[in-house]
Amino acid sequence: MTKKVPFTELEYRMTRFRKRMDASNPDWEIAVIFSKINLYYFTGTMQDGMLIVPRDEEATFWVRRSYERALDESLFSNIEPMNSFRDAAGSVSKVCKAGNESKLPDAVYLETEVVPIALYQRFQKYFPFKNVKSVDTQIASVKAVKSEYELSLLREAGRIHQHVLEDLVPEMLREGMSEADLATKLFSVLVEEGHHGVSRFGMFDTEMILGNVCFGESSIYPTYFNGPGGKLGLCPAVPLLGSRDRKLRKGDLVFVDVGCGVEGYHTDKTTTYMFGSSLPQYAIDIHNKCVAIQNEAAAMLKPGAIPSEIYNTIMNGLDEEFLQNFMGFGGRKVKFLGHGVGLLIDETPVIAAGFDEPLREGMVFALEPKRGIENIGMVGIENTFIVTSDGGECITGNNPGLIPVY
Template sequence: MIKQVPLEELNMRMERFRTVMSQYNPGWEMAVIFSKINMYYFTGTMQEGMLLIPRDDEAVLWVRRSYERAEDESLFPLIRPMGSYRDAVGSYKNLPDTIYLETYFVPLAMFQRFQKYFPFKNVKPLDMIIAKLRSLKSNYELEKIKRAGEVHRRVLEERVPEILEEGMSEAELATRLFSVMVEEGHQGISRFSMFDTEMAVGNICFGESSIYPTYFNGPGGCYGLSPAVPLLGSRERRLKKGDLVFIDMGCGVDGYHTDKTMTYMFGSSLPDEAVEEHKKCVDIQNKIASMLKPGAIPACIYKDIMDSLDEKFLENFMGFGKRRVKFLGHGIGLQVDEMPVIAEGFNEPLKEGMVLALEPKKGIEKVGMVGIENTFIVTGQGGKCITGDNPGLIPLY
């Protein structure tokens, strides 16, 4: 059965887009969306094609493939087929000089093919406008995110302890975990705005592999399968008594994600220092969560937290060695890494209905990455956690 995004939801998003565009770019005349994620946000389907939005006319979803599927899936008012951009351009007279598009996403060659038929002279970015729109979730979106959060909680807090067994490899845990996630309701993929990044599972690590360097912009690490596939987990690294187990993964339902990290102590407790540093990370998460109220400034939250931490604790906080990240949390929705970010430079106030993942973590030599991550909704009473309240380092011995 096809799950269609309600027409009133799509209309509301387009109306908000036009309002915000006119606020930040008063002279805009036309915008175009190519990315499948943003196309889904505005139309309820993700196809090969483009969404053209004139300022003073109705938006049209032009579909190369598959028009039939778009018609089945989407309640968007105007969907038309096209074989190439040539088929679409005839519907527009007196094209403006300037087009707004997703400059973070559209490759130069793709734009040149588009410009061959739509000869715009100037290009301006659309990315931050859409990021602002998507950062504030509707009730429809919040329900999807809450469902993802419940799947996440159930799997990482209840089912993983049943899966872990001595001698299994990281890769084996990853494949078993993926099966369980999908069984529980996960959509099977986690999407990121970071260029060229999608994941089926996440960082699945035993011990020191969780602090191994990766290209991924997060505090944790992962050996992965090989240099060609630095994902899932190693086939060689096997679980043994005394290991820290570190699982950092997204969970999605109908496109919408939550993010969660859970840790486990397998066979015996970790060193006292590691346990204490983990508890500090949990305390930091809870403190940040209490600050997630409408009007709070993300950059101020970041500064308040970082200024409160002593120099010794800051060593290897939010990473390990030279590979450390400069944020404490991030927005989440149709992609795992959205706005706003709890980091310097993010000065727009939080609004009720925004959703953020908080992930204070700390690398410990010869142990791995301790800490926690959960997903929270901004409310007047502070952040409401929707991915569970287990503090992590679950003892399995």
């Protein structure tokens, strides 16, 4: 039986979006949403179409394919079929009026981060707006604060994540297995346990199946991905999953940084393991410092806290030697300590400089302090936290990592 996003939940999201638009852009008249993730957020179904949101009229989800599936999956109140943008154009002009004359507003608010120019040109043929303005920030702001419905899905994802990475992965590790062997087995087990089978990111042109599954120095290998860890991947054309050639050896650090999701909602978690023997004590000490940084940052995840101040407090407390390979390795370092998670693993806000709006209860963050060590790999930790009045509530487990597998 298809699980449907409750109608009250969809209404709540649309109401919050309209209020956000009224506050940030008082002159807005119409917004159009194309991306499948945001369409799912507002309608409860992920189809090929567009959601048109006039300021003073009911929003309409125009569906090209599949209209039948949209009706089956969604409780959204106004779903219409279309073969092309022409089908929707006449209807929209009727609700956009200046006096007694039907007229499109000058500006349309679009997801400028994800709508290609070619798609916009096809759209503009039937919707000849003069200007385009961005709606990305407004949508991201609404999505950042999770409802109890969303938090229940995130908690379930976190429960699966904890069980698989902390309890089951140690049993999977075998000397001589490849990174690809572990990645495919891990993926299979995650899906069996309830993972929805994909890790979704918003960053441009980013593909991801599972995450980073690495042995030793693979976890600091250069990658285009905007995160502190690295990976070899299958080949230059598919730098994903893990290497077929890198085999697990006694004494290896095993680095597993993967997403887990339930009904669209992700948690993010990194767990490390010491295979066959212990790491050198200096590496263990660096790892433990990363765990302490995570816990310090988590304690600050309270309503009213400023993300940039959390970031600066942590970074200013670290010495130059530790910072040298902190949040990356060599010159490949990232400038954040954590990020929002939800329908995407890389949502906003970000625990980084420049993010100055206060946190709100119900926001969800992955904190991931990590540090690269030459000839060993990436140590550190990552867990997912809910912002509460008592600080961050961890929903992915409290194991500090470097789990011994001897």
